[in-house]
Amino acid sequence: MKTTMLRPTWIDDGSPIPDPFGYGERAVEWLRRRKHPKAASGRFDLNPVTERMVRAIEGPRHPDRSRIVKEVFLGLPRGNRKTSISAALALLHLCGPEEVPGSHLVSAASTRKQAREAFEEAAMIVAAERKWRKHLRIADHKNAIRFPRRRSRYEAVSSDAGGAHGMTLSFALVDELHAHRSPHLWEAIRTGVDKVHNSLLVVATTAGAGTENICFERWQYACAVQRGEIEDPAFLPIIFAMEEGDDWRDEALWHAVNPGLAYGYPPLDAMRRHAKEAETAPGSRRSFLQFRLNNWQQYSETPFVDMGVYDLGSDEIDFDRLKSEPCWLGIDLSQVYDMTCIVACWKDGEGGYIVRPWFFLPEQQLSKREAAGYTKWKDAGFLETTPGSAIDYAVFHRRLEEICGELNVQQIGVDPKGANPTLNALMNKGLPVFQFSQANGSMCPAIHELERAIVAGQFQHGGNPVLRWNFENIRTVPTMDGYKRFHKGKSKDKIDGAIAAAMAVKLAFDSDNPGRAIDDPNFDFSKFMNM
Structure with a gap:
């Protein structure tokens, strides 16, 4: 078993806990005398771990x-x-x-x-x-x-x-x-x-x-x-918490992060039953890790998909062999100073999709984004920068033209809101631009098809860390009609790549499915909801 789990080192190592005035001792003795109707002994359950906690809280004092x-x-x-x-x-x-x-x-x-x-x-x-x-x-x-x-x-x-x-x-x-x-x-x-x-x-x-x-x-x-x-x-x-990389199936880990197990709580048979459910049900596994092993779940409280399922598409992809294959682009533009993203999508021939993202950020914004790991991603080649403190659209448009020149692009989806410079640049170059509205009529089917592909194990992304971070940040909110929309919990938690991926996937899907919801106001949404 790995030993990365969080656990106070002093809790059971026998080390002395400062108690210069005996306040920790008097608190422990006072609690030992208390009655507790729910305890088998009739007394407050002050096991050795709880006793150490009380001593560590009440014992240490300043000279005054x-x-x-x-x-x-x-x-x-x-x-x-x-x-x-x-x-x-x-x-x-x-x-x-x-x-x-x-x-x-x-x-x-x-x-x-x-x-x-x-x-x-x-x-x-x-x-x-x-x-x-x-x-x-x-x-x-x-x-x-x-x-x-x-x-x-x-x-x-x-x-x-x-x-x-x-x-x-x-x-x-x-x-x-x-x-x-x-x-x-x-x-x-x-x-x-x-x-x-x-x-x-x-x-x-x-x-x-x-x-x-x-x-x-x-x-x-x-x-x-x-x-x-x-x-x-x-x-x-x-x-007391499990850390990433620990084997959540290991009962020794359960005991390490559940100090009460040694004293009969929570019941071990219940832990085993929940762990068995977690083996096959992603929702049960999230619950087991969070509530039974105290592992902070990094995705949103209302996540789009299980990130463990998402990670099934992380195998390395040979993008060179795809250059001549038909592909579709989704573009999510920044609000002047923030992240901009392009995602290319190919059909895999088996009902699934292969995607590749490109992320862009103004150079001077890097120093403000250290917590998100932007500099690390830039150094590793997963993030490109444009000069200045705001997105340089001239540089971005040249890079977009280069990408289109390397690929067999069938269609480019762009949100028309605030995108006139990009739309004009694409149309002036004769590129197949498509105004992809972010309204429910287009985004709800796009999100549903993206979700279907991920859950079915038919979404290959090559493990791009920025794209994964974007998907991890998604918080879903229901529409009035019961469909899903993407949302983010905080402004710093970007989801641009996921939005662009949904757009690109939808365009690829539409190529084989005439009567798109984007174009047809009478399109039957149920075909998406029942897939």
Whole structure:
């Protein structure tokens, strides 16, 4: 088994965890005395891994006894009792040894239902302690636990409830950050915690998918701190996750990234059952990797296709032998300063397609795109540049003419919106230009045929990394008629190559299918939807 998985090195190596004032020890002893109705022993389940977590959070202190750890990022696969750990930490700060009079504590989630998870766990523990009944009040209808004598309260809040801004918080739990669609609650919680000296923020989440949610950057930061790439003593990442390249079928890996498996949760037989489903079903495999092995899925949360299936078309292609074969071009033009793409498409003779992309970017934009790997792609020959800070259409048109001169081009699809210079240049050269509208009538069938080819293993792309990145960034959105359209989560996540590929594929498909949807308003869409 490879050992690239993310796992805190200190979690079970027996190394000492700083506890100069004994705060970590007192937190552990306090939790050991707590009752828990759902536990077989009747006591809170403080296994060795959980104990080490609590010690690492509460033990380290500055000489003035203020806490060193101000934020905890707890990234655990589903079924490893994040909720119990989170509820325990909340009670430590509401009525335990970390309690401060007049405190306001919250557990926050994207929905009311999710926000109640930690609250209900905490309320259950409180209800089991008879001696607490005269001190703590559970206001279930308000999702709150109150400590009147100390003027403290703990409540569950959600992004769909509103009213989060303005809070002053001594403790905050943010549950399943990857599911938060809006940054407003997250920012309200962070700023609310910052107002209080010695406060603690805990993020407890399973891995998410894509880059279009607010958890992605925090997850990346937590991974960098855990690996030692960034030093931040106030930030404690506790992430158990599979990494790319690990064998997801290996049960030893399951145990490594699911610390609860050694203690019976999640059930091993359930893991095996889900893994068996994942062998043949791409959707089940994505779910297994994300939720059971905590692997952040790099494609969008609403992906176009399984990237593992897409990668089946990565074998090397001899493009020289295709030069004399009929091909069709799709062109996605940039908005002056951004990426422009040409994709050539050939039919493979078996109902599938072979594509080759060319990507262009203004030279001066490279320094602003380092995170996307543009410079690396340029050096490797996958990206061409034009002079200046904006796309130089004269240079691009010359390059386009060169490509057309090398290939047997049957038709060139160009979005007519804002494309007059390119359309004129192509028509002046006598090239077979076609105005390919981006309206649903043309793009929905194009996207469907592209999807069909990829899923059927009939889309060969040679593994071009820029094109793959574009496909990985696609987020699909339904039209009012139930068809799919491409969208992107963030402006930096380009999908130009995928759009151009869809256009080129559609033109190639149309060459054998008269009565195109683009030309015929009465075209039967169902022929595309049932393929």
